[in-house]
Amino acid sequence: MNRSPYISDAPSVGTMMLKVLLALVPGIIAYVWVFGGGILVTLTLATTTALLAEAIMLKLRKRPIQPFLSDFSAVITAWLLALAIPPLAPWWLIVVGTLFAIVVAKQLYGGLGYNPFNPAMIGYAVLLISFPAIMTKWPAALELAQTKLGFVDQLQFIFGGLLPQDVKLDAVTSATPLDYLKTQLTLHHDLASIKQAPLFGTLGGKGGEYVTIAYLLGGLYLWQQKIISWHLPTAFLASLALVSGVFWLVNPAHFASPLFHLFSGASMLCAFFIITDPVSGPTTPKGKLWFATGVALITYLVRVYGGYPDGVAFAVIFMNICVPLIDAGTQPRVFGHKK
C-alpha cells in the first residue's frame, strides 16, 4: 500500500492558532494598561461563548467535539471580536456578536476551513449595523478620562450598566480619534487645529497608539514564527500608507497623515491578525498582495468618505467575496510551463 510520506514536520493547527493567541497577548496587556481591566471581562465572556457555541454546534452537526475545540480557532475569533468592540459595552453585546460569528459565520458554513468570511468581522459588522450607538461609544483612555473607572466599576458597568454615583457617561467615554477627526472635518475645522485635541497622541490616538504598537510587535512574532507570510501585512500597510500619503500630500489641511492612519483604529490588528486568517483569505502570494491592497483601499475610503469611523470590517468582508476570483487569477507559473 502506498501511503507515503511516512514522516511529517508541521505544527498542528492547534499550535498555529495558539501562537496567534500568544501574539495577541502584548496587545491585550497594553489594552488593559490604557483602558483598564474591563477588556479582560469581555475577553472571558467572548471565549466562553465561543467555545460553548462551537461545542453545541459540533454536537448538532454530529462532528467530533474535542479535536475541533482544541484547535483554538474559535478562541481567536472570540478574541478578535472582543478586541474590536468597545470594552465597556454591555455584556450581552459581545455574547450576541460571538454567537453570530461562531454559529452563523463559521459553523453553518461547515466549520473550520469552510467559512468564506472572516467570522470575527461578520460578528463585528452585525453588531455595528444593529447597535451603532453602543458600538461607537468607546471609553476614553484612562489618562484622558475625567473620571477613572476601577476594575470593579467597569465590571458593574458591563454587567449592569451602572456607573458610580455622580459619574456621567460622557465622563468616561469619548469619540475615537478616527471618529472625532471625521466629525470635526465635517464641521470644516482644519486638521492642525483638530489634532490639538488631547485625544491625539504622537502617532495615532493617545493611548490607543500603544496598543497598536503592541499588535505590531505580536505580528512580527507571527512572521518570525512563519505562521504568517510577509505578503498580507506588508501590502496592507504599504497600500494604506500610500493612499493616505497621496491624499495627505495633496491637501495636508484636510487629510490625516499616513502615520496617523497606520497607527489608528484597527490598522495593525487588521494587518497582522484579521486579514491573515488563512481560511477566508487568498492562498497565492500575488493574491495576498491584491487582497491586502484591496482591504487597505476600501478601509481608507470608508474612513474618509464612508458613514462609519473605521472600515476594516466591511473592507475585509468585501474582499473575502473576491477571494475565489483573486486566487483563480493569480495562479503562479507551474514549473515547466510558460507564463
Added chain:
Amino acid sequence: MNALVNFTKIFKFNGGVHPPENKAQSTQLPIGQLPLPEKLVLPLRQHVGNMPKIKVSVGNKVLKGQLLAEAEGAVSAAIHAPTSGTVTAIEDAIIPHPSGLPDRCITITPDGKDAWMKRQPQDWRNADRKTLVASLRLSGIVGLGGATFPTHIKLRADGKSDVHTLIINAAECEPYITCDDMLMRERADEIVKGIEIAQYLLGAKKVLIGIEDNKPEAAAAMQAATANTAMQVIIVPTLYPSGDARRLVHLVLGTEIPHDKRSTEVGLQVFNVATVVALRRYFELGEPSLNRIVSMTGNVNQPQNFEVLFGTPLPHLVKAAGGAKPDTTHYIMGGPMMGFDLPDEMVPITKAANCIIAASPTLFEPPPPAMPCIRCARCADACPVNLQPQELYWFAKSDNFEKANDYKLFDCIECGACSYVCPSNIPLVQYYRYAKSEIIAIDKAHEAADLARERNDFRLARIEREKLERAQKHAERAQAAKTEATPETNSHTDAGDAQKSAKQAAITAAIERAKAAKAAAGIAPKNIADAGENVKKEIAEIDARRQAVGIEKPAIDKDKQAKIAAAIERAKAAKAAAAAAKQNTEKKD
C-alpha cells in the same frame, strides 16, 4: 561535515523540504556481500513497460548471466539468471509492488557453483553506437534510481535532437537511502567508466554530476575520480526533492524542461550513478544486470548497504543486517517520502529496490487524524513544482477532475513535500493519486467510446453501401435482360463503367453520411444537455468502479484512506505502464 566548495551557480526551485536525513546509520559499514540464498524469485516485471517473454522452462539448468526472459515490445527489459542453478518454478508470486498483487515470477534454485555463462565484453570505444545501443536490449539494464525505465530506450538515438549534456543524478535526496552514496565512496572509478560509456552512446559533450552537500565523502571520491576528465561535480544544497530529474536539471543548469517535453528534446539526458555502473559492467565485463546495491536500514540491528542479487528474498537481506528488532511491524521499499509498504516480508529484491526500511511505530508514528484544510498554503510554499496543492486537494476531494487538470494535477511528481508540511495532516498525495487514476480511467473510457462509435459508423456505412450495391446489381440485371439484343462488346464496357461509377457514388454517399453523422456526434457534446448526460455517465462509471473495489468517495476517515490507497494501487497495477512511461523516463534516472 566538511564544507564543500562550490564554484557553480545553483538555480533553486520553489519550495522543497529538509526532513531528518537518517543516512548516517547505514554508512558505518562498507557495502556488504550476501551468501547465496536458497532460492531466487525473479519477477518478470521489474521495470516500466511490457512483460518480457520467457525463454526457459521449469527444469532447465541455467548459468549465471543466462537470459531467462527477453524484452518484448518497445518498452521492456530482459531478465537474467543471477547465479547458476535450476529453474524450479514459473508461477505467480507476491512481488514488491504497492498493489500487493501477485505477478509472474521465475524461481531459480542455485546450485552453489555460481558458474558464469560465457561473458563477451565489447570494445565499445571502437564500436558503432547503434550496434551498442541495440545490444543493450539484451542487458536487462533499467534506471536504478527507482524509476526502472529500460535504459536502452533512453539511449536510443531518436533523431529528434542531439543530447549535448549528460547529467548524472547522484543527489540521493530521500532520507535513509544511501546506496548511491556508498557506491560513489567505494566505486567512483567504475562510475566514471560508466559515465564515459553513456557519454559516448549519447554523444554528449558535457557531463555534470549533481551531488547533495550531505555526502562529502562521496563528493570527494567523485571529484578525485573525475580529476582528469572534463566531467564536473556540482554540489547542490541538501533539499528534498533535488534528486527528481527535472529539479536536478534546474539546479545545475537553470533549465526548466517544458512540462510536455522529454529532457532529450532539450538536449539533456539524466542517468543515475548506479545505472552507469551497470552500463560499464555490461560493456566492459560482459555482465548483464544481475544485482544492485540496496540500503537495508531502519529498525534493523546493523543497518548496512549490500550488493544483492535480484530475486533474493527479503528475509535473507534482513538477516544479513543483523535481523529486525522485535517491534518491527513491516517493511517499506524506497524512502520515507515516496516509498510504499511492502505487502509481505517474503518478497524478492528487484531492480527498483534501492532501499528497504524496517518500520516500527516508534520510527514512523501513525499520523494523527486529518483535520480540515485551513488553506494556510504551506503546501504551496513547499511544492517543488510550484503547484497549488490546497486547490488540487479541493478538486480531487470533490471529484472535480476537470479543474484538477486545469491546475496541472499531472505535473505533480508525488514527492510528498505537501503532506510533509501539512498542519492538518491531510494525506494530500493519496488524493492526487486517486484523482490521477480516475482521470486516466475516464480518458480510457472516452477513447473506448470513441472507438466504438467510429466502428459503428463504419458498419452503418458498409451496410448502406452493400444495400446500394445490391440494388445496383438488380437494376443492371434487369437492364441486361432488356438490352439482350444489343452488341455485347460495347455494352459490357459501358455497363462496367456505369457499375463502377454507381458503386463509387454509393460509397461516397455512404461515407458522406457517415461523416455527417460523426460530425453531428462530435458537435453533440457541446450541447449542455448532452454534456450533462456525459458527466452523469462518468459519475456513474466512477461510482460503479468504486463499488467494484468496495470504496466510497474519499473521506477524512482513516479506514477509507487505506481503501482508497489500495484501490488506486490496484488500478495502477492494472493499467498499462505505457501511460506512466513518459513521466518515468526522466524521473530519478
